[in-house]
Amino acid sequence: MLTHDTSNRTCIANLFSAITAVGMTTLVACNSQSASNENEHDTIVVSSEVESEAFHADNDIAMTVRSIADAIRVGEPLDSTEYDFEGVLTDGQGAPLYTDVQGAPGIWVVDVLDKKNVTIRNLFLGDLLPNDLEAYLLQSLNLTENHRIQFNLHEAVDDNETDIVVYDFDGGYLRFEIRAGMAPNGLEGPLLTIIMSSDPPAGAEIQTVV
Numbered sequence: 001m002l003t004h005d006t007s008n009r010t011c012i013a014n015l016f017s018a019i020t021a022v023g024m025t026t027l028v029a030c031n032s033q034s035a036s037n038e039n040e041h042d043t044i045v046v047s048s049e050v051e052s053e054a055f056h057a058d059n060d061i062a063m064t065v066r067s068i069a070d071a072i073r074v075g076e077p078l079d080s081t082e083y084d085f086e087g088v089l090t091d092g093q094g095a096p097l098y099t100d101v102q103g104a105p106g107i108w109v110v111d112v113l114d115k116k117n118v119t120i121r122n123l124f125l126g127d128l129l130p131n132d133l134e135a136y137l138l139q140s141l142n143l144t145e146n147h148r149i150q151f152n153l154h155e156a157v158d159d160n161e162t163d164i165v166v167y168d169f170d171g172g173y174l175r176f177e178i179r180a181g182m183a184p185n186g187l188e189g190p191l192l193t194i195i196m197s198s199d200p201p202a203g204a205e206i207q208t209v210v
Contacts, residue, residue: 055088055095055096055105056090056094056095057088057090057094057096058090058094059087059088059089059090060089060090060091060092060094061089061090061091061097061108061120061133061136061137062091062092062136062137062140064083064085064089064110064120065120065137065140065141065174065194065196066140066141067083068083068118068196069141069169069171069172069174069196072116072171072172072196072197072198073169073170073171073172074171075198077115077116078112078114078115078116078117078118079112080111080112083110083112083118084110084111084112085108085109085110086107086108086109086110086123087107087108088105088106088107088108089108089120091136092136097122097128097133098122098126098127098128098129099126099127100124100125100126101124101125101126101183101185101187101189106122106123106124106126106128107122107123107124108120108121108122108123109121109123116197116198116199117195117196117197117198118195118196118197119193119194119195119196120193120194120196121191121192121193121194122190122191122192125181125182125183125187125188125189125190125191126189127189128189128190128192129190130176130178130190130192131178133192134165134176137174137194138167141169141174143167143169143174147167147168147169148165148166148167148168149166149167149168149173149200149204149205150204150205151164151165151166151175151201151203151204151205152203152204152205161179161180162177162178162179163176163177163178163179164176164177164178166200166201166204168200171198172196172197172198173195173196173197173198173199173200173201173204174194174195174196175194175195175196175197175201175204176192176193176194177192177193177194177195178190178191178192179191
């Protein structure tokens, strides 16, 4: 009888130990999974921030603008297969020209409209400084305020909320259009459209402003 009772107690003890071991294993696994999820989430956030801050590319917008200007000056038809582009354009140091509202490097679209006209515009809102970018591009083309020409609003661009300036770059025309945009969440930012053409835009007076 004693042997039988001892055997039962041994079985019960072994069963209790097994249940305890399974419970501890499950608890450890859950905690490990939870920690893994938290770490994964933290890694994604940090990785995104580091990627945005450390972004570098050799897509200098000044090189793109100079290339288009050279083609227009010599009368070369603009080719969409050569110039069309959607992606990050940078300054001379390889840094994005703006960061969008999500914290990512800002996207630009270069679009050849026809053989004589091309547009360059920021696709999203962000911290773009359009006046600084205008100054950078003018410098890259060796243009000054003396190359600026008078522009009169007309039916096609009768928009008091858009700032428009036009420059003559000796064989072509460079036009900057700046207006305010608003995201669905209420955030505001500038929208810049750069238009390069071989013919003067409607409303532009050919005489250079002195």
